Amino acid sequence: MKRSNWLLSMTAAAVLATPGMTAYAQQRTEIQMWMGLTGQGGELLTKYASDFNASQNEFRVVMSFKGQYPEQRAAAVAAYRAGNPPHIMQMFDAGSGDMMAAKQAIVPVSEVFKRANLPFDPADFIAPARGYYSLPNGDMLSMPFNVSTAVMFYNKDAFRRAGLDAEKPPATWPDVIKAAKTIREKNAAACGFTTTWLAWIMLEQHGARHNLPLSDKDNGKAGGGATLNLNTPANQRMVKTLVDMQKDKSFDYGGRNNDAAAKFISGECAMLLQSSGGLGAIARDAKFQFGVGQLPFWPDLTQNGKPFASTIGGASLWVFNAPNRTAVEYRGVALFLNHLRSTPLMKDWAKQTGFLPATNVAFKSMQDEGFFTQNPGRDVPIAQLIQGVQGAHTGGYRYGRWVEIRDVYHEEVEKALQGRQSAADALHNTQRRGTALLRAFDAQSRN
Amino acid sequence: MDRKVIFPHQVLPYWLLLPQVVITLVFFIWPAGQAAWMSVLQQDMFGSSVDFVGLANFRELFEDPDYIAAMGRTAWFSVAVTCLAMAPALLLAVMADRVVRGGSFYKTALVIPYAIAPAVAGVLWLFMFNPAVGVLAWVLKQWGIDWNPSLHGNQAMTLVIVAAAWKQIAYNFLFFLAGLQSIPKSLLEAAAIDGASASRRFRTIVLPLLSPTTFFLLVVNMVYAFFDTFAVVHAITGGGPAKATEILVYKVYHDGVVALNLGSSSAQSVVLMLIVIALTFLQFRFVQKKVHY
Numbered sequence: 001m002k003r004s005n006w007l008l009s010m011t012a013a014a015v016l017a018t019p020g021m022t023a024y025a026q027q028r029t030e031i032q033m034w035m036g037l038t039g040q041g042g043e044l045l046t047k048y049a050s051d052f053n054a055s056q057n058e059f060r061v062v063m064s065f066k067g068q069y070p071e072q073r074a075a076a077v078a079a080y081r082a083g084n085p086p087h088i089m090q091m092f093d094a095g096s097g098d099m100m101a102a103k104q105a106i107v108p109v110s111e112v113f114k115r116a117n118l119p120f121d122p123a124d125f126i127a128p129a130r131g132y133y134s135l136p137n138g139d140m141l142s143m144p145f146n147v148s149t150a151v152m153f154y155n156k157d158a159f160r161r162a163g164l165d166a167e168k169p170p171a172t173w174p175d176v177i178k179a180a181k182t183i184r185e186k187n188a189a190a191c192g193f194t195t196t197w198l199a200w201i202m203l204e205q206h207g208a209r210h211n212l213p214l215s216d217k218d219n220g221k222a223g224g225g226a227t228l229n230l231n232t233p234a235n236q237r238m239v240k241t242l243v244d245m246q247k248d249k250s251f252d253y254g255g256r257n258n259d260a261a262a263k264f265i266s267g268e269c270a271m272l273l274q275s276s277g278g279l280g281a282i283a284r285d286a287k288f289q290f291g292v293g294q295l296p297f298w299p300d301l302t303q304n305g306k307p308f309a310s311t312i313g314g315a316s317l318w319v320f321n322a323p324n325r326t327a328v329e330y331r332g333v334a335l336f337l338n339h340l341r342s343t344p345l346m347k348d349w350a351k352q353t354g355f356l357p358a359t360n361v362a363f364k365s366m367q368d369e370g371f372f373t374q375n376p377g378r379d380v381p382i383a384q385l386i387q388g389v390q391g392a393h394t395g396g397y398r399y400g401r402w403v404e405i406r407d408v409y410h411e412e413v414e415k416a417l418q419g420r421q422s423a424a425d426a427l428h429n430t431q432r433r434g435t436a437l438l439r440a441f442d443a444q445s446r447n
Numbered sequence: 448m449d450r451k452v453i454f455p456h457q458v459l460p461y462w463l464l465l466p467q468v469v470i471t472l473v474f475f476i477w478p479a480g481q482a483a484w485m486s487v488l489q490q491d492m493f494g495s496s497v498d499f500v501g502l503a504n505f506r507e508l509f510e511d512p513d514y515i516a517a518m519g520r521t522a523w524f525s526v527a528v529t530c531l532a533m534a535p536a537l538l539l540a541v542m543a544d545r546v547v548r549g550g551s552f553y554k555t556a557l558v559i560p561y562a563i564a565p566a567v568a569g570v571l572w573l574f575m576f577n578p579a580v581g582v583l584a585w586v587l588k589q590w591g592i593d594w595n596p597s598l599h600g601n602q603a604m605t606l607v608i609v610a611a612a613w614k615q616i617a618y619n620f621l622f623f624l625a626g627l628q629s630i631p632k633s634l635l636e637a638a639a640i641d642g643a644s645a646s647r648r649f650r651t652i653v654l655p656l657l658s659p660t661t662f663f664l665l666v667v668n669m670v671y672a673f674f675d676t677f678a679v680v681h682a683i684t685g686g687g688p689a690k691a692t693e694i695l696v697y698k699v700y701h702d703g704v705v706a707l708n709l710g711s712s713s714a715q716s717v718v719l720m721l722i723v724i725a726l727t728f729l730q731f732r733f734v735q736k737k738v739h740y
Contacts (some may be wrong), residue, residue, distance in 0.1 A: 081493065252595065253597060253688075414598070
């Protein structure tokens with residue numbers, strides 16, 4: 001009896017200690033957003049949230065960083081299962097398939113705007129991003145925010161040392177190979193070229209650039225049951241090129257994700273395939289003149305020598321569903337998303353980071369201002385993405401467990417680069433293991 | 448009856464025990480139970496379809512050649528980390544024990560690395576050996592070594608082993624030093640008078656008397672290598688290249704957190720738990736017989 005009294009009084013004390021917080025929560029509805037960016041991107045997002053908070057007094061957006069995309073995703077999934085996910089989560093491209101399949105866990109952004117009676121037209125977003133994050137019926141599932149594509153950065157000083165034309169980046173793979181060999185022969189740099197995001201660039205972007213499917217079923221967009229089709233002559237040649245060039249350092253592997261960017265920034269490698277969003281770090285840290293070129297292509301895989309458009313990467317914003325969410329909270333979510341897609345904000349974001357403006361209006365406005373002509377290199381991703389030829393397989397893909405399948409590709413290609421298996425074996429194994437993961441995903445997400 | 452008057456708080460000992468019991472229950476027993484339960488389930492990441500599958504997750508694991516390879520790799524990794532963490536620590540402890548002047552300075556300096564978080568230690572080593580910007584990577588390249596741990600698996604493994612062991616040396620050093628200082632000087636002096644050389648004194652007196660410490664450290668270091676090296680691997684290699692540094696605990700993380708394959712990841716943590724329990728049991732059962740207390 002005594003003990004329970006004691007517990008009771010402790011609980012009462014705890015409750016009494018928080019009236020300030022309760023009153024505050026009644027005043028403003030809190031909207032949680034989890035972001036996957038640090039550094040400049042994270043700072044900007046936090047600033048956008050506090051601007052929004054200052055602009056009205058009904059809602060308060062709390063922006064938090066819970067780790068890089070995979071860790072954040074795991075935390076959000078755990079929070080969802082505990083009944084309290086963040087309202088908005090920023091999720092990278094490869095995780096989109098998993099989110100799209102989780103119909104009960106998300107509220108499509110189209111729906112969020114509709115409930116809040118705010119106008120929302122998916123056609124406002126640039127076409128590649130719209131296609132990537134929408135259902136075939138046009139409903140947009142998540143709102144594209146940081147949109148990028150892969151481009152080539154090159155070291156103009158190293159090009160000059162090698163006697164190459166520093167104003168003309170190599171456009172095709174044969175040109176890149178030749179330039180890289182020359183750079184090595186003249187010893188203008190310790191390595192010819194390197195790449196970040198191996199699977200995204202060498203598999204996904206390579207596929208889009210040549211309009212090659214990654215699988216049947218419209219790259220998985222037509223529903224489950226897709227079988228990967230990766231062990232093709234085109235993919236074999238791409239991987240074999242890397243394996244062969246690794247031997248004389250005209251290509252040097254620099255690790256997964258973003259790791260290889262350091263090899264370019266330090267001057268070790270003369271060319272870098274990287275997300276256009278990587279521009280900020282390069283501009284800040286590189287102690288040499290650099291230029292931006294389009295993602296190289298294989299001329300024999302194009303129509304009339306014109307490559308197809310590359311596909312997008314980056315991340316989009318997902319709205320979680322939860323049983324205890326009120327209509328007011330969803331209204332706050334819609335208002336904040338509306339703030340994020342507003343033209344001044346989209347322009348500020350794109351200008352500062354090197355990501356692409358996600359809406360047509362923001363893009364048009366930047367174009368009219370002459371931003372792309374005044375900032376050489378910034379037009380490259382746009383030209384590649386929007387002016388490139390659109391094909392049946394340039395609009396991205398939709399697979400569950402793709403995060404894992406990317407790592408399978410990394411592992412198998414690393415094994416090939418180490419000389420422990422052929423390029424064909426690497427692709428065969430990726431295809432086999434990847435398709436098995438797709439089947440396991442289908443089996444688990446049947447409901 | 449008298450006793451009750453002297454100690455009226457019969458429940459007090461339980462209250463004092465309670466915090467530890469609660470911590471153990473909440474942070475160890477409960478998650479371990481969760482892992483065991485989830486290891487017999489298969490579910491999608493959002494938990495909307497959950498099936499009881501019995502031991503299917505375990506069967507899948509042991510049919511997976513990658514998992515078997517990871518087990519072998521972990522065995523080799525933990526033996527290497529344990530040896531590399533203990534041998535230099537013993538050497539340093541013996542040396543520090545002999546230092547007369549400024550002894551506490553050396554001892555403090557040698558203990559400091561233990562205060563460094565594993566992830567920070569990992570990043571430290573990562574930077575020193577980063578092929579693009581690392582100081583020591585530059586030195587290796589000057590020697591004509593093709594240093595690129597993001598491509599060469601054995602280089603990556605060496606780096607992870609050294610970083611993991613380095614962190615543990617300070618801890619081992621501390622225990623060895625304490626062990627050395629508790630050896631009665633009279634024994635060593637008597638042996639010296641009998642004409643035993645320094646190396647003989649070390650072999651026949653110091654080592655046997657240190658054996659409880661050594662045994663304790665052996666268990667602790669093995670468990671460390673199995674469980675606590677995750678942060679080092681995560682910071683330095685991320686398990687790559689081509690799985691070269693994917694030890695069991697890292698695979699649990701990758702399959703559970705990155706891939707969100709909760710069934711398999713839970714089954715793996717159960718296996719890992721069993722391995723460490725078995726290892727500790729074997730060590731106490733067999734190695735302890737050779738230990739002189």
